[in-house]
Amino acid sequence: MTETTDLMIELRAVAKSFGTGAGAVHALQGIDLAVPRGELLAVRGRSGSGKTTMLHVAGGLDDADEGEVRVDGVDVRALDEAGRLRLRREHVAYVFQSFGLVLELTAAENVSVPLRLTRTDPGERDRRVAEVLERVGLGPHARQTPRQLSGGQQQRVSLARALVGEPAVLLADEPTGQLDSETAREVMTLIVQLVRERGMTAVVTTHDPMIVAYADRVLELVDGRLHATEPLPA
Template sequence: MTDALRLRGVCKTFGSGERAVHALRDLDLDVARGEMVAVRGRSGSGKTTMLHVIGALESLDAGSVTVEGRDVGALDEEGRLALRRDVVAYVFQSFGLIPELTAEENVSIPLRLRRMPPRERDRRVADILEEVGLGPHTRQTPRQLSGGQHQRVSLARALVAQPAVLLADEPTGQLDSETSAEIVALIRSTIAARSMTALLTTHDPVIVGYADRALELTDGHLSDASTPTAGRPRATVRRIVGGVSPETDGDS
């Protein structure tokens, strides 16, 4: 396997002087193609900023980010748009659905941006909605769907354009435990079927249990989620065998 994501010395600071917030500090990370990696951390630890930097939603102060061979920092605005349209897809905690649109209309947005022919677009949308278990709900709006169904629509929208990398920011943060388990299992199975790479931030031990590797983000540094930090953390992490780790527990 080769790396889908590579971060080297990434720094991101918001504000200046005494009020400066150092969201990411000299952060290194490698994620191989086909891996599902979970990143834990307290609120405000820099998890969302890390995803935004990878997906070209935030600029870097220092360091480098490479996504599927593309140097994100070297991309112009058109290149960043192309990265988000063709290579990277997001799943958000807040779902990010347009309330006036049906499930199939929400899912079709990435394909409309690509100007995909209507017949191919409609087939692709119907297939992915069926795959995530929403075949009977294609014409319903978000107001007519449950929270778990919202996230299934969000996942379908992320996958419909067949991206190489999935970035998910607290994808189960607004779901109950049973629904969370269903969504995480669905994410695991769908990315495995497509040999996609996934990086998920979470407080949810269920996600950690399904991931291939687990990391902890603390004060802008990544470390092994199962090993206490000693000095500067290393982004060397344990591999979870068989999808479930005996070391998995909740956030401390």
């Protein structure tokens, strides 16, 4: 069993509901999750199974109703809003299925947003933005806006923006959900490479059976409850 000191993400008996009474939706029901440092975990499940809610709770975007949430040993639920903002700004990065790009900004400007928030020196900021755009194969597209890019390219910009701050944790919510199969493979291959090279911990949600083949471990989320899955065939 992995020692607690080796864990990057810990959820213990986490519950989260939306609404009250008979109409309440129990998105998470007693979730227990332990993700070691450097692991690429895939969490699969149908739409509405609670995948997005689990990521939001794990990364401090939303608060659980019950249970314990820790990131790198930090009690996330004990943090005030400023503390959670700092956690997200300095340690946790998100990749959203809908890309989440600012349409009026260029690819480089979108990627630079996290570094502007941390007031990174402009010279260092420009260097890191250019480096990560090259890493995701978008160096020649740095001055283009999202409207001038394909869906796959927009997702690469989103990934570059998540990685430019060199986060310890990457949370990706169905990052290939709007991509064709070939582009999805390219994006997942890139995520795997970056996780391995940088030693990040990554949790990727998906309902695509093809994507889970890239993960170190796969869990299934059904009606707000996590279940282990059988090992994938080699």
